[in-house]
Amino acid sequence: MAYNEFAYFYDEFNGEADYEALYAQVKARLDAHGISSGILADLGCGTGELTLMLAQAGYDMIGIDQSEEMLCVVRDKAEQLGLSGGLLLLQQDLCALDLYGTIRGAVSTFDTLNHIPDLDKAIANAAFFMEKGGVFLFDMNTPYKHQAVLGENVFTFEEEDARCVWRNHYDPDARRVTITVDIDYQETGEHFHEEFFEYTYTLAEITAALEKNGFTLESVCDGESFGPLTEESERYFFCAVKNYTQREEQ
Template sequence: MAYNEFAYFYDEFNGEADYEALYAHIKKELEAHGIHDGILADLGCGTGELTLMLTQAGYDMIGIDQSEEMLCVVRDKAEQLGLSGGLLLLRQDLLKLDLYGTIRGAVSTFDTFNHIPDLDKAIANAGFFMEKGGVLLFDMNTPYKHQNVLGENVFTFEEEDASCVWRNHYNAADRRVEISVDIDYRETGEHFHEQFYEYTYDLDTIRAALEKHGFALESVCDGESFGPLTDESERYFFCAVKQYTQLEEQ
């Protein structure tokens, strides 16, 4: 899945996201595990809000996304902030992740892993490049959100020169949300249509994938309040620690 035209609506779609609270929680977890600097990867960095906050905090960030349009937005923001160093942007599919060396940790937010049909492979790839003791911090939409919040809902966004309609359909048999995005530009009359999926993963499946690839799941909390999970939590937030390197595994 790659957001293309929708990249330019993404920040508005995420307008209610509390990036400051997310950043504070991630920074706290990193520091609690002794990671105050070094190389971090943002897996599915989107428009780069969190990536750039971590860059400003002194981390050497690798922002990875499959969408060139998303990465263009990150570049523009980085230039405006004067962040020429400490940031590398890569256009890659997380199922084919290929980094140039090891990383101290990785973050993945706003349900990036829900968009991946093979969660096991995505976690394996993140773990392959991570140092022993490295931390994987990520969130995922819960089954409750897929079934009861996204469900059949439609979201509409209006800009001065364009409109965007986001439609959802939950397919219980396939355990996924079918999503379609339609964008219309008023001045040119152009129309763009994108379709993709969010896959539903329960806690047991996520925990098993982490353990299989050398991670110990330290904690799971509500991904919006960062407090305890409830039956109506819409997002999980995970903290997992790499127990051994690939060389030690072999």
């Protein structure tokens, strides 16, 4: 999955996202594990809001996304903030992740991992490059959100010169949501259409994938309030710790 044309409107359409609260949660978890500097990877960095906040906090950030358009937005923001020199941007599929060395931790937010049909592979790749004691902080949409919130619903977003219609279809047999995004530019009359999927993973499946790849799940909470999970939580937020390196395993 790669947001293409939608990349340029992502921040406006995601305007309700509380990046400050997310950053505070991520930074507190990193600090609790003694990770106050070093290399972090943002897996599916999108337009880079969290990536750049962590870069400003002194981390050496690697922003990774499959969408060239998303990375262009990150690059523009980084230049405006004077952060270009301390930021590495890579256009990669997380199922074919290839870094140049090890990382102290990784973040992956706003349901990036739900877009991946092979969750085990994506987690294995993150584990491969992570140092022992490294922290993996990520969120994922819950089965409840896929079934009850997205479901068959349609959402419309209006901007000054553009209109975006976001349609969802949940397939219980395939355990995935088909999402179509249509963007119409009022001034030029241009129309763009994108389609992608979100895959449903249970808490037990996510935990099993982490444990299989050398992580210990330290905690999981509601990914919006950061309080306890409920039956109607729409997002999980995970904190997992790498308990051995690939070399030790071998």
